[in-house]
Amino acid sequence: MNVLGYKRENGTVGFRNYVLILPSVSCANKVAEEIADGIEGVVAIPHQCGCGQLGEDREQTTRVLVNIAANPNVAAVVVVGLGCEGIPADLLGDKISSFKKPVEIVVIQKEGGSLRAIEKGRRLALKMVENSSKIKREPVSISEITLGLKCGGSDSFSGISANPVLGFAVDSLIAQGGRAVLTEISEIIGAEHILAKRAANEIVKKRILEVVTRFEKKAISYGVDIRGTQPSPGNIRGGLTTIEEKSIGSIIKSGTTPIREVVEYGEIPREKGVVLMNGPAYEPHSLAGLLATGVQIIAFTTGRGNPCGTAIAPVIKISSNTRLYERMNDNIDFNAGVVVSGEETFQQAGQRLLNLILNVASGEMTKAEILKDNAFDIWRLGTSI
DSSP: OOEEEEEEESSEEESSSSEEEEEEGGGGGGHHHHHHHTOTTEEEOOOSSSSSHHHOOOHHHHHHHHHTTTTTTTEEEEEOOSOSSSSOOHHHHHHHHHOOEEEEEEEEEETTTTHHHHHHHHHHOOOHHHHHHHHHOEEEEEGEEEEEEEOOOOTTTTTHHHHHHHHHHHHHHTTTTEEEOOOGGTTTTTOOOHHHHTBSSSHHHHHHHHHHHHHHHHHHHTOOOOOTTTSHHHHHHTTTOOOHHHHHHHHHGGGGGGGEEETTTEEEOOEEEEEOOOOOSSHHOOOOOOHHHHHHEEEEEESSSSOOOSSSSSSEEEESHHHHHHHHHOOOOTHHHHHHSSSSSSHHHHHHHHHHHHHHHOOOOHHHTTOOOOOOOOOSSSSSO
């Protein structure tokens, strides 16, 4: 089965074709946004990192910025730096170029201020758009899809409608050679033993238990009750009562096939099939990490409603109930509530969702894309210095 995608020089396949304006540090956010403003096909991803970071925290931020630029949906990159930041623009540019991506550097201090930097950046971006527009979609295998899995604002229906329907679609994608990336480790707590039974081997099993235990210990170290964060107030109002109940419903969205690999936050997987990424559930952090793994499309289930999207990958919103689908129709792409009402079986709804994923891969826009929603923030491992 084929979809239409953009073949990259490094052998990867994108399903969008963006020029990315990437600030190396938060001080360059405004200039990056001004460069992207008003140019079709150009997007910026402002963030709050890039300086005052040490050790593994700095290393993780560097990895995420580089790997987001390497995402197959990105055709070319302009890195915008200030000139004195802890993660220099030149460093990012060198690492990004190793992925055979066209990359240019703009440094605000070197250019003599914001206005000159914006002028240079816009000239570079326009040239990149001109070049990237010559890349045309062509038929590629469905196996080229890496699908990010996310849920947010879950309710009591999520674990019996939206998540199992998505799980069916994931199983179908994996059967045809694709990849899916599961994350949100805090929403696996209490169900890690179930997920560990799906490990492809003992190494993966140990890694699953390790990352969940690490997350749980971190939560315990604060000495406060996790309830009210997991499950959230909205989850509780939606009918979820415990983290175990939420977790059991959450992991169903990854389907039933073996977990092939466990990666750290924003790390690019090597294996096909279902991959687990270490990372939090908070939407901007989770979405940023998924983008850095290389997902080209994200499937996002919700029972309460959630508008979050990303700048470089389409996000498909899947409602767990029909009432939400009707109430927030400007945000929701797919209604899994038909399973609850008995209008469709899991298999019928799952196949319909898979068809939507394939259509989105080939260019159909999602609601979050149309609204240009961009929820992006990099998960921090340490304090600022």
